[in-house]
Amino acid sequence: MSDPFIKLHDVYKSFHDTPVLRGVSVDIAKGEVICIIGPSGSGKSTILRCINALTPVDQGFIQVGSIQVTSKNLDMVALCHCVGMVFQQYNLFPHRTVLQNVSMAPIQVLKQNKAEVTERARALLDKVKLGHRANAYPGELSGGQQQRVAIARALCMQPQAILFDEVTAALDPEMVGEVLTVIKQIANEGMTCVVVTHEMGFAREVADRIYFTDGGLIVESGPPDEFFANPADERTRSFLSKVL
C-alpha cells in the first residue's frame, strides 16, 4: 500500500478504568472505503472519535494526511476541514434551517465566501435529494432525511475523508436504504470513508477492506469476500454467525 492517508499506530484509550482501545493500529489509503464491524462496546466508535480528536487518546499516534492528530498543538480547524463526521443521532442544529445547517460551518469556521458556500450547499442538498427542503427546519424532516442533511453538512466542509458512526442505527428500517445509497454514491466518487456499521450486506458491497474489532483490539481485517467467506479468527466466526 502507498503511504496511508489515515494512520493509527498502537492507540490506547480508557474511560476511567475501563480500557476501550488496547493497541489499535489501522492504515487507510486515500480513496479507500473501510468498514469497521464488531460487537457493541468493542471500541468501533471510539476509533472514529479518536481520528477526529473528539476523544483524546491515552497513548499512541494518529495522523491524517499531514496533520498529527495526537500532537499537542493540533489545529482543530485544519483537521475538521480534512475529516468530516456523520453521527448516529444526526445532531443537526434544530434552530437553523437545513440550508444553514449545511452552510454555516464553512462560512463561520473556514471563513469561505458566503455566496459560494450557499451555492455549494444547495448543490449538495440536491445531491442528497433534499434541495426542495432547504428552508425547512430539521425537526420537520424524517430521520432518513435528517441523516442525509447531516451527510451534506459533512460534505460541505470539502473534507478528504468522512467518518460514518453507525449512521443508520437510529433509523426506521424503510429509511436505511436511502441513507446507504447516498454513502455508496460518495464512496464510489472516491471519497475516503471510514464506516462503522451493523449493515453486513452494505459492508460487503462497498468496503475495500473490513476490520473486525473485539475487546478494544482489531481481531482481523481483509477484503470483504475473503472476510465473510473464510474468517480466520474464532471471535469473528462467532460474531458473523450471530449477525448473518
Added chain:
Amino acid sequence: MTRDRGPSKFSPEVGIDLAGARKRVGTALNAGLAGVLLSILVVCVLVLAVAILHGTDATVLAKLAKWTPFLAQGFLLNVVMSLIAISAGTLGGIFLGMGQIAPFGWISWPSKVLTQIFRNAPWLVLLFYCIFLLPYQVRIAGQTFVVANWLRASIGLTIPVIANFSEIVRGAMQSIPSGQWEAARSLGYTWRQSVHQVILPQCIKRMLPPWMNLYAVLLMATPLASIVGTQEALTNLRTALQAEADGRLLLPFYAYLLSWFFIYSYPIARFSMRLEKRFAIH
C-alpha cells in the same frame, strides 16, 4: 397545524418561525392585557372592601388620592431599580453561567463558587453590604459624582440576580444534548463559537420563563431598599402614614400599595405562563 404535532425531540418549535413566533407572542400579550384588566378589577374591589370595612369613610379615599403622586414617585423608583438590576444582572448572569460550564478550570471554579455564594445569601444582607461598602461618591476626571442611595441599592439587588440567572443559564446550557456540542466540535467550532452559534441560541426559549419569574421575584424584593433609606414606595408610604398620624389609614394604604405591585407584576406572570406553554419543547 404542524406545530400541534405533539412533543418530539426536534420539534418545529425549536426553529425560528418568525410569523408563528409573532403570533404566539401576540396571543401571550393579549393574555397579559387581560391580566391587567383583571388585576385592576381585583384591586378596585379590594380597596373598596377595605374602605367599606373601615366605615365607608370618604376621607380615606380622599387621603389615598392625595398621597397618590407621592407614592407613585416612590413606586417609579422601585420599577427603575428593578429594571437596572435585571438588565445588569442578566448580562452578568450570562457570563457567569457560561463561565460555570467553561472547560477551563480557572474560569469554571471561580464562576461556580461566586454563583453558589451569592445565590445562597439573603438578598437583604447583600443589599446592606452594597449600601455600606460601595463609595458614596466617585471622582471621575476631577469631577465628583454622588452615588445615589437608590443606585447603590440597585447594585445590591443586581448581585443576587446575577447569581440566580447564572444558574438558569447553566441549567439551560446543560440541558442541550451533548451531540450538539460534538457536532459543532466536529465542524471545527471552538468552544466559544459553539456556545454562541449553537448552544445559546437554543437556550433562549428555555431561559425565558425562569427569567421572567426572576424579574417578578426581584420586583418584590425592591421594597427591601426602604430599610437602607431609599425613597421608594414603601418608604414614602410610611412617610405618608406618619404625616397623617391616623391609625385607620394603615390597612387601606398598605392594601393600596400592594395593589400596585400586583397590577404591575401579575400581567408579567401571566405573560410568562403563556410563553412557557407556547414554547414548551418537551
